[in-house]
Amino acid sequence: MEALLDIRELQTHFQTEAGVLRAVDGVSLRVREGETVCIVGESGCGKSMTAMSVLGLVEGPSGKVAGGEVRFGGRDLLRMSRQELRTLRGHELSMIFQEPMSSLNPVLTIGRQIAEPLREHLRLGRKEAMRRAVELIREVGISRPEQIADAYPHELSGGMLQRVMIAIAVSCKPKLLIADEPTTALDVTIQAQILDLLRGLQAKSGMALLLITHDLGVVAEMADYVIVMYAGKVVEEGEVERLFREPRHPYTQGLLRSKPVLGQVREELYSIPGQVPNPLELGAGCAFADRCEFAMDRCRRQEPPLAPVGSDQQAACWLHGKEG
Amino acid sequence: MSVANGRLAVQPGAGRSKRSSIWGDAARRLIRNKLAVSGFLVVALMFAACFLGPLFSPYADNKINMAQMNRPPSASHWLGTDALGRDVLTRVLQAGRISLTVGLASMGLSVALGALLGIVAGYYRGIVDQLIMRLADLLLTIPSLPLLFIAGALLSEWKVPPDSRMYIVMIMLAVVGWPGLARMVRGQILSLREREFMQATTVLGLRGRRRLLGHLLPNLVPLLIVIATLNIGGAILSESVLSFFGLGVTPPTPTWGNMIDAANNMIDFEKRPWLWIPPGFSIFATVIAINLFGDALRDVLDPKQRR
Numbered sequence: 247m248e249a250l251l252d253i254r255e256l257q258t259h260f261q262t263e264a265g266v267l268r269a270v271d272g273v274s275l276r277v278r279e280g281e282t283v284c285i286v287g288e289s290g291c292g293k294s295m296t297a298m299s300v301l302g303l304v305e306g307p308s309g310k311v312a313g314g315e316v317r318f319g320g321r322d323l324l325r326m327s328r329q330e331l332r333t334l335r336g337h338e339l340s341m342i343f344q345e346p347m348s349s350l351n352p353v354l355t356i357g358r359q360i361a362e363p364l365r366e367h368l369r370l371g372r373k374e375a376m377r378r379a380v381e382l383i384r385e386v387g388i389s390r391p392e393q394i395a396d397a398y399p400h401e402l403s404g405g406m407l408q409r410v411m412i413a414i415a416v417s418c419k420p421k422l423l424i425a426d427e428p429t430t431a432l433d434v435t436i437q438a439q440i441l442d443l444l445r446g447l448q449a450k451s452g453m454a455l456l457l458i459t460h461d462l463g464v465v466a467e468m469a470d471y472v473i474v475m476y477a478g479k480v481v482e483e484g485e486v487e488r489l490f491r492e493p494r495h496p497y498t499q500g501l502l503r504s505k506p507v508l509g510q511v512r513e514e515l516y517s518i519p520g521q522v523p524n525p526l527e528l529g530a531g532c533a534f535a536d537r538c539e540f541a542m543d544r545c546r547r548q549e550p551p552l553a554p555v556g557s558d559q560q561a562a563c564w565l566h567g568k569e570g
Numbered sequence: 571m572s573v574a575n576g577r578l579a580v581q582p583g584a585g586r587s588k589r590s591s592i593w594g595d596a597a598r599r600l601i602r603n604k605l606a607v608s609g610f611l612v613v614a615l616m617f618a619a620c621f622l623g624p625l626f627s628p629y630a631d632n633k634i635n636m637a638q639m640n641r642p643p644s645a646s647h648w649l650g651t652d653a654l655g656r657d658v659l660t661r662v663l664q665a666g667r668i669s670l671t672v673g674l675a676s677m678g679l680s681v682a683l684g685a686l687l688g689i690v691a692g693y694y695r696g697i698v699d700q701l702i703m704r705l706a707d708l709l710l711t712i713p714s715l716p717l718l719f720i721a722g723a724l725l726s727e728w729k730v731p732p733d734s735r736m737y738i739v740m741i742m743l744a745v746v747g748w749p750g751l752a753r754m755v756r757g758q759i760l761s762l763r764e765r766e767f768m769q770a771t772t773v774l775g776l777r778g779r780r781r782l783l784g785h786l787l788p789n790l791v792p793l794l795i796v797i798a799t800l801n802i803g804g805a806i807l808s809e810s811v812l813s814f815f816g817l818g819v820t821p822p823t824p825t826w827g828n829m830i831d832a833a834n835n836m837i838d839f840e841k842r843p844w845l846w847i848p849p850g851f852s853i854f855a856t857v858i859a860i861n862l863f864g865d866a867l868r869d870v871l872d873p874k875q876r877r
Contacts, residue, residue, distance in 0.1 A: 301773060335775030348766040353788045362784065363774045414774065 248320065249276035250454050251300070251422055256314035258292075258299045261307075264526050269295040271478035272314070277422060282448065282455040284465045284486075286501065287475035290522050293458045296475075297424045300456075301341060302331050319421065337367040340420035344427040346407035350399040356383070357395030360414050367418045382413040387443055405436035409443065416447055423448075424456045429464060441467055462505050466490060474498050477523060477533035480552055484559030494561035496538045532564070540565055596792075596870040606866030612859035616852070620666030629657035630664070632822070643844055650844035652832065662848045665824035668736060670856070672819070673806035676740040680747030680805075681798045685790070687748065688755025693763060693782055703756065706749035714746040718808065722817025732820045739818045743805050751797055755790060762789055792871035799864035803857040810853050826853045 258270035270292045277283045285293045298304050299311050302323060316323040318339060323331065335341075343349045350359060360382055361375035370378060376395065383391035386409040399407060408428060415423055425444065429437035441464065448455055457468055465472055465486065472489050474482040474497065482495040493499045500518040520537035531546040532538070538545065544564050552562040600606050624630045629647075635655030643650045649658040691702040709717075721742050725735060762768060763786065771781045806826075812818030813827030814834075821828055826849040832838075833845035 303769070303772065332775045332777065335773055337775055341773045343766065343770065345766060349770045351767045351771075351785050351789070353791075354785065362771070362776055362780070366774070366776050366780060 249317075250279045250281075250319060251275075251277040251456065252315075252317040253296070253300065254315040254317075256296065256299055256316060257312040258295050258304055258309065259312040260309045262526070267525050268478050268528075269309075269525065270299060273475070273478070273480055274314075275473050275480065275483070277454045277456050279421065279454055280448070280452045281470050282457060282468050283471045283473060284457045284459060284469035285473045285475055286459060286462065286465055288460060288522050290525075291475045292478040293460075293475055294426050295478075297341065297426050297456065297458055300424065301335060301339065302326075333367070336363045336415075336420075337418045338421045339424070340415040340418070340422070341424040341426065342408070342411045342415045342428050344430050346404055346411045346431065347399070349411055350407060352399055354398075355395065356397050356399065356402070356410055360395070360410065360417055363414060363417050378417070379413075382417055383410070385447075386410070386413045387439075404432055405439065408432060408436075408440055412440070412443060412447070416451070416453070419451055420453055422454045422456060424458070426458045427460070428457070429461070430459075437464075444468070462501060474501070477525060477528065479533065479562065480560075481534065481563070482559070482561040483552075488556075488559050492556075492559075494555045494559065494566055495534075495563045496540050496565070497534050498561075500537075532562075599870045600866060603866045603869070605862050609859040609862030609866070612855055613863060616666060616856050616859070617670060620663045620670055623663040624660055624667070627657065627660040627663070629660045632656055632661070632664075640842055640845075642842075649848050650842070652845055653838075658844055658848055661824050661829065662826070662852055665826050665829050665849060666852055666856075668819060668823060668825045669806055669809060669827070669853075672736060672740050672743070672809045672825070673802045676743035676747065676805045676809070677798055677801040679740060679744035680751060680801060681794060683744060684748035684751030684797075685755050685794055688752035689759055689782065689786065689790075691752065692756035692759025693778075693786065699756070702752065706752050709746065709749045710753075714808070715811070717746055718742055718812055719815070719817055722812055722815070726817065726820075732823050736819045736823060739809060739812060743808055746808075747801060747805065751801075754793070754797065758790055758793060759786060762786055796864060796868040796871055799867055800861060803860035803864065806853065806860075807857055826850075 253273060253275045256270050256273045257268065260267040260269055273292070273296055275283065275285075275296075285296065287293050295304065300316050300318075300323065302311075304311055311324055314324070318334070323334075326334070350356075357376055357379045360379035361370075361372070364370045364375040364378050365372070380391045380395050383394050388394050388406055388409055394402070394406070394410075399410075402410065408431075412428075423444075428444070429440050432440060444455065444457075445468065447453070455468070457464070459465060469486040472484060472486050473480055474489075474495065476497050482489065482493065482498045489498065490502065493502055497518070500516070503516040504518060506515055518537055523533055523536065529546070531544075531548060532541075532550055535541045535545040542564060548564075550562045550564045552560050553566065555561050555566045633656070635651070638647070638651045638655035640653055641647055641651045641655075647657050647659070649662065652658055652661065687702050687706075691699040722739075725738060730738060768781065768785065771785050776785075809818055809825065810827030810830075813820070813825045814831045816828070816831060818827060819825045821832070829849040830846045833842065838845050
């Protein structure tokens with residue numbers, strides 16, 4: 247079956263004074279219909295830029311998608327006209343952001359903002375759109391939807407605003423929802439509710455979910471398939487249980503070790519030594535080599551390709567170069 | 571947002587009556603400001619007097635009455651009469667009609683022009699922005715009064731009939747008024763368009779017109795209200811100055827400016843203060859009141875000045 251979203255060798259570059267910054271450097275990934283794929287990685291590893299590139303939001307004088315292919319439902323998003331892309335966004339392809347507070351217009355009512363994409367894409371009338379908006383508010387689990395529809399964003403809490411954002415994003419029944427750290431700005435109890443909500447909506451509508459997060463807990467709870475990114479590249483990917491049980495790349499191993507485990511007492515939580523390298527100063531070798539405890543000479547000379555390790559799992563590491 | 575307002579996020583249970591909208595909130599704070607309320611009352615009174623007052627005056631026909639020339643205030647002429655025997659009070663009110671109308675209309679024109687051009691420049695940027703803003707710069711480099719004087723002198727040269735001069739003066743004031751406004755609006759748009767909620771509308775696939783009118787414009791309304799209010803005062807003042815120099819609205823159409831001009835000689839100035847004090851005071855009171863009200867409006871509406 248063809249994937250709903252098929253990204254191949256995506257390159258997103260930024261022109262800086264110091265040189266070309268490869269924010270996304272040859273990322274390939276696929277999301278099938280109804281599937282949940284998680285992209286994990288530290289800050290600055292290119293997760294969000296991948297999502298922005300898919301939606302055609304990388305623009306301006308310095309940044310551009312320099313290469314690759316992004317196919318959505320068989321069509322290449324990167325070669326679409328602005329018009330075509332616009333009719334796709336918010337309709338078949340939708341996105342929610344990290345900060346619900348700043349993603350809503352402070353001077354428009356909640357109901358009005360939910361109604362906007364309905365009027366734009368489904369061509370509903372004002373009244374009909376407002377009626378749908380109230381239904382959507384109810385569907386995302388907010389009580390008293392009629393009142394909330396008349397409220398302004400500053401009157402709602404962060405968790406409710408994120409529910410509203412979700413309502414807006416799913417209003418036109420998208421086939422794919424991209425969620426960029428949807429729970430990062432929320433407190434822990436609300437996080438779980440938001441994830442539950444996303445899962446519930448997914449079960450009902452069968453939409454696919456591309457979830458971007460740095461929280462492995464979120465990954466474990468949501469993902470079917472995981473993609474681990476480091477310095478603009480995919481370093482490991484695999485089916486979720488397999489990847490959690492048998493992480494192959496030292497970076498994935500480090501990520502998993504730096505997560506606290508309930509009931510297990512440890513002196514100090516593990517953290518991966520060092521910092522994410524400056525993407526402008528990457529050498530020829532593996533970007534993780536300087537922080538890797540298994541680093542060999544070869545790692546510094548030559549970059550390891552992403553290669554299958556066992557079934558349903560791939561890693562870009564020389565440790566596994568000869569296997570599989 | 572909720573924290574920045576110094577108010578806790580209201581849970582939906584808080585009830586409808588206590589719900590605060592941006593407007594309700596602003597209105598409440600405005601009413602608490604005594605200066606703003608008195609400013610508003612003075613302006614309202616001035617409007618009521620000028621537009622309704624002449625209806626009750628027996629001298630509204632402006633007939634020249636040689637028997638009643640230059641009389642001081644009396645029971646029959648509360649503010650005296652002018653050199654042609656016309657009732658000064660009635661004329662001040664009729665002049666107020668013109669002055670206020672010119673102020674309002676030229677404000678409306680310049681706000682519409684400035685907001686439209688500012689929005690277009692800030693939103694579409696590029697060559698459109700360059701063209702509009704360079705034109706604005708050009709108009710701003712020429713001091714507006716000399717510009718208006720030249721325009722006024724041209725009107726006199728071309729012998730434009732007095733009744734249509736009023737409309738031309740409105741347009742003139744709007745033309746010199748829009749550039750500053752367009753600049754401010756453009757600045758706001760430039761910062762607003764980069765805000766996350768505007769990016770969100772891109773992701774939602776909303777078309778340009780909907781983003782511009784539905785999402786950007788509402789964010790500008792408070793700013794526009796404030797600028798518009800403060801602009802009325804400025805426009806009234808400019809019109810008075812022009813008319814005082816005989817370059818704006820010309821007699822027989824009365825305005826506050828040309829009424830003062832009519833008393834612009836030593837004899838009238840010293841001996842007949844009832845000729846120039848009423849229109850002078852009207853200009854003074856109206857402009858001060860509008861500015862007080864506008865300032866208070868800015869305090870409650872302009873987010874930049876918000877404490």
